[in-house]
Amino acid sequence: MTDEMSAAELLAAYGVAVEEESGDEPRGVLVVLEGGPEGVNPLCWSALGAGRDVADAFGTRVEALILGAGEEVGYQAIWRGADAVVLPPAATSFDAQRWAEIVAQAAGERRPEAILMAGTDASREVAPRAAQRLDTGLVMGVQEVRPEPEERVVIGIVPMYGGGLLGEYGFPVRRPQFFCLAEKAGREPSEDGSREGETIWLNA
Amino acid sequence: MEIIVCIKQVPDTAAEIVPSPDGAGIRSEGIPWVMNPYDEYALEEALRMKEAHGGTVTAICLGPEGAEATLRTGAAMGADALIHLCDPAFEGSDPHAAAKALAAAIKGLPYDVIWCGKMAVDDYSGYVGTALAELLALPHVSAVVKVEVSDGKVCVQRETEAGTAHLQMPLPVVLTAEKGLNEPRYPKAIDIMKAKRKELQTKTAADLGLGAGEVGAAGSATRVTKLEKPAERGGGRVIEAPAAEAVQQLVAALQQEAKVL
Numbered sequence: 001m002t003d004e005m006s007a008a009e010l011l012a013a014y015g016v017a018v019e020e021e022s023g024d025e026p027r028g029v030l031v032v033l034e035g036g037p038e039g040v041n042p043l044c045w046s047a048l049g050a051g052r053d054v055a056d057a058f059g060t061r062v063e064a065l066i067l068g069a070g071e072e073v074g075y076q077a078i079w080r081g082a083d084a085v086v087l088p089p090a091a092t093s094f095d096a097q098r099w100a101e102i103v104a105q106a107a108g109e110r111r112p113e114a115i116l117m118a119g120t121d122a123s124r125e126v127a128p129r130a131a132q133r134l135d136t137g138l139v140m141g142v143q144e145v146r147p148e149p150e151e152r153v154v155i156g157i158v159p160m161y162g163g164g165l166l167g168e169y170g171f172p173v174r175r176p177q178f179f180c181l182a183e184k185a186g187r188e189p190s191e192d193g194s195r196e197g198e199t200i201w202l203n204a
Numbered sequence: 205m206e207i208i209v210c211i212k213q214v215p216d217t218a219a220e221i222v223p224s225p226d227g228a229g230i231r232s233e234g235i236p237w238v239m240n241p242y243d244e245y246a247l248e249e250a251l252r253m254k255e256a257h258g259g260t261v262t263a264i265c266l267g268p269e270g271a272e273a274t275l276r277t278g279a280a281m282g283a284d285a286l287i288h289l290c291d292p293a294f295e296g297s298d299p300h301a302a303a304k305a306l307a308a309a310i311k312g313l314p315y316d317v318i319w320c321g322k323m324a325v326d327d328y329s330g331y332v333g334t335a336l337a338e339l340l341a342l343p344h345v346s347a348v349v350k351v352e353v354s355d356g357k358v359c360v361q362r363e364t365e366a367g368t369a370h371l372q373m374p375l376p377v378v379l380t381a382e383k384g385l386n387e388p389r390y391p392k393a394i395d396i397m398k399a400k401r402k403e404l405q406t407k408t409a410a411d412l413g414l415g416a417g418e419v420g421a422a423g424s425a426t427r428v429t430k431l432e433k434p435a436e437r438g439g440g441r442v443i444e445a446p447a448a449e450a451v452q453q454l455v456a457a458l459q460q461e462a463k464v465l
């Protein structure tokens with residue numbers, strides 16, 4: 001070991017894989033979770049499971065943006081696989097335009113390479129608005145996401161033409177890659193009460 | 205009341221759709237094309253609004269030359285004005301780019317209500333209606349099952365995971381039609397004949413002030429990279445064992461093979 005070794009080289013010498021990041025490219029996966037008085041909408045968990053799998057394939061992390069609830073439900077996301085929870089300055093009950101604004105703000109501040117939302121009634125109202133704000137597009141009704149780590153792309157598989165064909169959708173250039181998932185498109189992540197993560201507040 | 209309806213031409217849902225040789229599209233030869241069924245509900249509701257409150261219904265369609273036939277169907281149903289966004293520059297537009305083109309066309313028109321179908325039955329995307337609302341800075345409600353207009357406000361119902369939601373908002377507004385909103389009318393033969401001669405405006409990307417990079421494949425964020433038939437499902441399996449043992453085997457299969465438990 002020498003003083004010239006970078007932190008990454010040092011960690012690599014100890015067998016710790018470190019992702020080389022330029023700082024300019026979007027990195028990480030943002031999963032949007034809908035919260036409420038009773039906690040996170042259970043339909044959102046499979047999106048977190050899918051997000052965890054994409055992040056693991058890319059060697060990056062998952063951040064869970066919580067809409068409609070505050071820090072009190074953050075532990076649920078951490079226990080189920082998020083590395084961090086992202087919270088707006090104030091929780092707001094469902095309002096499509098406000099929630100889209102928050103998703104766009106989170107994408108701007110956290111700069112994820114992919115965003116996943118569960119295909120709930122709320123997300124179908126919010127995701128297209130957020131995608132327009134980000135000028136990134138959106139693939140809806142995704143029944144499976146397939147990460148391709150070498151290209152750092154996510155392929156969304158969508159039933160088309162009455163289910164007679166399956167289409168594979170990708171984002172050739174624009175980032176973040178934005179997917180709205182069908183129910184049970186991802187695995188349901190199990191809870192691990194020993195997991196820890198950080199809380200990130202969006203700018204007021 | 206000024207009402208705009210966005211309609212899309214899609215393959216007939218009864219047609220057999222086959223991927224094109226490059227695997228990124230479909231073979232279009234011989235396919236019967238129809239108005240997207242959800243857009244039929246939207247157009248029917250727009251016509252009922254006009255019949256109740258007066259005004260005009262303008263149908264807008266983004267698509268190739270052949271999509272004119274779908275606009276003519278709209279005219280036969282009762283649309284007063286037809287606008288066809290038709291230009292090679294629009295080819296390959298994904299829903300993101302299509303919404304931009306439609307918004308650009310609508311910006312120059314008067315409107316109180318903009319109707320779209322909840323989704324298109326070809327790509328199963330429900331993006332355009334909500335994206336239009338964002339681009340035009342309007343409120344919207346998706347998947348509407350009932351609607352009433354009075355005193356400059358719209359009262360709508362939509363079905364949600366939690367039950368029926370009742371919403372009220374001021375005009376103008378974007379609404380998307382759910383199946384069952386109404387029973388679309390069949391055009392009469394005489395109206396089909398009249399629709400063939402109805403004036404139709406054709407607009408290009410340049411007419412809408414859109415540059416080459418804003419619409420079409422160049423303006424699209426997403427791309428279909430592969431299109432294929434889903435793997436055929438395997439046949440069923442009969443578990444032959446005494447009842448208690450069969451239940452155990454069934455539960456094990458559901459947990460370990462199907463992974464649904």
